[in-house]
Amino acid sequence: MTNPTPAYVEGATVLLQERLTDDVYRLTVAATTGGGPGQFYMVHAWDREPLLARPISIHSVDEDTVSFLYQVRGRGTELLARLDEGGEVTLTGPLGHGFYTEELHGRVAIVTGGIGIAPVFCLASTLPPGDVTVIAGFKSTPYAVAELLTLGVDVQVATEDGCEGTRGFCTAIFDPTAFDTVVTCGPIPMMARVAQLCAEAVVPCQASLEAHMACGVGACLGCSFPTVSGNKRVCADGPVFDAAEVIWHA
Numbered sequence: 474m475t476n477p478t479p480a481y482v483e484g485a486t487v488l489l490q491e492r493l494t495d496d497v498y499r500l501t502v503a504a505t506t507g508g509g510p511g512q513f514y515m516v517h518a519w520d521r522e523p524l525l526a527r528p529i530s531i532h533s534v535d536e537d538t539v540s541f542l543y544q545v546r547g548r549g550t551e552l553l554a555r556l557d558e559g560g561e562v563t564l565t566g567p568l569g570h571g572f573y574t575e576e577l578h579g580r581v582a583i584v585t586g587g588i589g590i591a592p593v594f595c596l597a598s599t600l601p602p603g604d605v606t607v608i609a610g611f612k613s614t615p616y617a618v619a620e621l622l623t624l625g626v627d628v629q630v631a632t633e634d635g636c637e638g639t640r641g642f643c644t645a646i647f648d649p650t651a652f653d654t655v656v657t658c659g660p661i662p663m664m665a666r667v668a669q670l671c672a673e674a675v676v677p678c679q680a681s682l683e684a685h686m687a688c689g690v691g692a693c694l695g696c697s698f699p700t701v702s703g704n705k706r707v708c709a710d711g712p713v714f715d716a717a718e719v720i721w722h723a
């Protein structure tokens with residue numbers, strides 16, 4: 474899913490800011506720029522510091538709105554969380570190659586860790602519900618699961634502290650042989666494990682990579698990541714890659 478001419482939206486208005494857990498929020502803004510599953514926007518909502526916009530995936534999208542699911546990690550996301558209804562954000566996007574949905578066939582597993590669940594609602598909305606299983610791992614209290622259930626997809630949860638679902642990592646409840654295609658999004662060690670399991674089972678896997686970004690449009694090379702065919706830019710060549718192409722332990 475490519476967008477060669479990203480739109481630039483100044484001053485998209487905040488319609489809704491929802492706090493889902495201690496540090497996870499959903500922000501919905503008025504924007505008509507759309508986008509597909511796995512694409513992202515560079516989001517900026519502060520005056521001077523931090524200098525750079527922050528990449529955030531499309532969580533859900535329609536003709537008039539875009540929603541982001543985000544976790545407060547540092548200064549940028551902390552400032553995002555302070556926005557109220559009627560506040561203003563600047564968006565550049567949609568950016569990047571999203572998930573290759575045309576290659577997702579048969580029984581599809583979407584394996585996520587933590588805030589890696591952010592793009593899943595947008596992705597699952599485009600797939601036949603009966604064929605999709607989301608296997609979602611969290612450190613503790615899960616979030617953004619109820620809305621997936623409204624789509625009719627199967628959701629299996631693992632939590633590290635055992636507060637819900639199976640105790641442990643989501644990779645422990647993921648059996649790639651039960652699926653025809655796999656998508657993964659989350660921390661690099663988790664995705665590396667999913668990629669390894671899929672490689673052993675000879676099941677194709679798409680991974681959405683995370684990297685620190687500066688420009689977000691392929692110009693600075695700040696987000697380069699090693700693959701079997703050389704370094705690739707997460708922002709412009711990805712963020713979604715064939716997991717078998719990625720050199721996970723470089």
Ligand SMILES: Cc1cc2nc3c(=O)[nH]c(=O)nc-3n(C[C@H](O)[C@H](O)[C@H](O)COP(=O)(O)OP(=O)(O)OC[C@H]3O[C@@H](n4cnc5c(N)ncnc54)[C@H](O)[C@@H]3O)c2cc1C
Pocket residue numbers: 513523527528529530531541542543544545546547548549550551588591592682683684685686707712
């Ligand atoms: C394509 C893409 C899509 C993303 N989508 C989402 C999303 O939907 N929701 C969401 O919550 N986050 C998402 N992220 C991650 C998000 O961009 C970062 O968490 C955010 O930039 C942190 O900014 P900050 O100013 O709050 O924290 P900073 O002060 O910049 O960083 C705080 C801490 O987090 C670490 N960190 C920051 N960015 C990253 C990163 N990209 N990877 C690993 N560690 C990092 C830093 O090393 C530091 O320790 C995405 C990243 C990419 C590349």
Ligand code: FES
Pocket residue numbers: 685686687688689690691692693694695696697706707708709
């Ligand atoms: S962030 Fe500049 S090339 Fe990717």
